[in-house]
Amino acid sequence: MSQLPKPDREQLRAKYPDVFDRPAATRLAMPAMIVAAFAVFIFGLVDLDFSLAKLFAGLSQLGWITLMMIPPDPGSSLPAYLSALGETLSIALLGTTIAAIVALPFSLLAARNVIPSGWLRFPVRRAFDSIRGVDTLIWALVWINVVGLGPFAGVLAIAVADFGAFGKLFSEAIEAADKKQVEGIRASGGNALHEIRFGLMPQVLPVIAGQVLYFIESNTRSATIIGIVGAGGIGLQLAEQIRVLEWQKVSFLILMILVAVAAIDWISGKLRFAIIGQRAIA
């Protein structure tokens, strides 16, 4: 067994000054950030009226609520809940589809390789960003003001909120497309519409289909909550039962939501697998 030569500290120190004598700024940066983050956290706890007494009182209350939730029991309103769940799924499916159909032409306007000039592209992009900055629940409230209470407001809320998200995602997918095929179409004498239809769309559509399916999945979750503000679906029932403290029904509704979301996850996972293959899912 060979013996390593004993390292010469001084020589090493001279050779790697950055390792042995780090400047104070870099040495202190990490602890300082941690201290600052922690200080803001403590300030937040104080400012938001946290207190141990409140926390324990709330936790014991929560314990009682949990006990009262067992066993989950729909009472006599199971048919109403099932139809509300169907309504939720309908809202998710319709809202996402409308958003995808409307967003596709607009996403072309926001893609660099379709519209090279920034004059049109930037306003469209900022519009997408602003729409995405507003939560689905807020859109639901706005639409309720416009079309009244009910699932239709929910459909429109999801459609508008997703329009922003799809616009961004689709335009990114379009920008990532290979430009050789577009050039091929142009070389054979196709016009701009031909380029989009035969050069871009075949590359982009599978990606878009995957994203739409994923959004239908995630919108099932969103659709369960927009009912809380009155836009239809199972959230309406859930919020009502929570307000009248019918905890067994609440736990049943939550279980229903969990099962429905899991089922949709499973189905859309299978579908995406079929459309774009396993590699692109991740």
Next chain:
Amino acid sequence: MTSAVSILPGAQLAILNAAYRGAVARKRLRLALAAAAFLAALVVAAVGAEVNLRTLFTYFGNFINYFDRILTLEDGTRVWSNPAEWFWGWRKWLWMLAETILISYVGTMIGAVLAFALNFFAAQNTSPAPWLRFVIRRLLEFARTVPGIVFALIFVIAFGLGPMAGVLAIAIHSTGALGKLFSEIVENADMKPVEGVRSTGASWLSCMRFAVLPQVSAGYASYALLRFEINVREASVMGFVGAGGIGQELVVAIRKFYYSDVSAILITIIVTVFIIDIATGWLRGRLFGKDARA
């Protein structure tokens, strides 16, 4: 340079052509069937959601009108002609907005700490026992599948109205989401350092501390920052159910038809979300290199 394309004899070509046409026809048929199934699902959904296409167009006019209305002041002028009147409540709104950001910050911190404590038990390669992993995974799944606002509704009843319910709701939801992401980072970590540390006779805890943590901490911080960004949006609606933040003001303005207030509050929220997005993006880029920005 030219090269002749050799054309097969007619009989052979006919077979190939027929096979090609058959394949295309099958593909078209499958596509048509899928489209028909999708259309049928849409029609069923439209009936279920009480969609009325004829009224959609009238409603769409209302929608445009609504935006016209929220951009008009009480005295009938456009909002931007008198910003002082438009943002009359800016002092209160900024205060509520600060509360919103604080709610999401504290909620993210609690969620990240809980997720940090739980994720080593949920990751396949570091979990001490399979049953423990199963239990923790189901717990995290539950926490992330139930929407944050449902937790908020229940917590408002348990903990009383106020920001505390919002913080806890966000904390639980973040625990679920971050716990999953964290455990995925751990599963991708290199196991050789763990073996090295274990071979010195270290306990499970020391293995996690000295072999896994140095590999994963940057990823943790990056995901926590991303979560903070998402939570700011989430916290902006917590007020709808009485769990603190700017949502309270917004829901009052919308329900009571204080039109210009609606647009003013919406704009403050959008601008704040933009600023937070850009700031955390910048911070992630600074801390973890350009790749982490996406």
